[in-house]
Amino acid sequence: MVLDAFSRRVIGWALDRNMEDELTLTALRMALAHRSIQPGLVHHSDRGSQYASTDYTDLLKSHGIDIGMSRKANPWDNAACESFMKTLKYEEVLRNEYRDLAEARASIREFLEKS
Secondary structure: OEEEOOOOEEEEOOOOOOOOHHHHHHHHHHHHHHOOOOOOOEEEEOOOHHHHOHHHHHHHHHOOOEEEEOOOOOHHHHHHHHHHHHHHHHHOHHHOOOOOHHHHHHHHHHHHHHO
């Protein structure tokens, strides 16, 4: 997911059965479609390989977005996103049993739109 630090709203997200690059690229493309890019915008993430991939960083750079990553082994650098993911997990995911991936996506979409 891509969380707008100013509004604290999710502006891009994707859900699938794996964590391949295309998943994060889908979330980033959604975020880019929802926001106009202003000079000085910084995209901050943890050090996951999907965020450090060439495809992901090239997409950020092609939109003039600066890249910032958490320090190694320091989850506090990404605390806002980690906190939101915990809320999503406890208030949505663990309270439901989804029949399939499509139902999970629909339910999580509804949760994110309310948040």
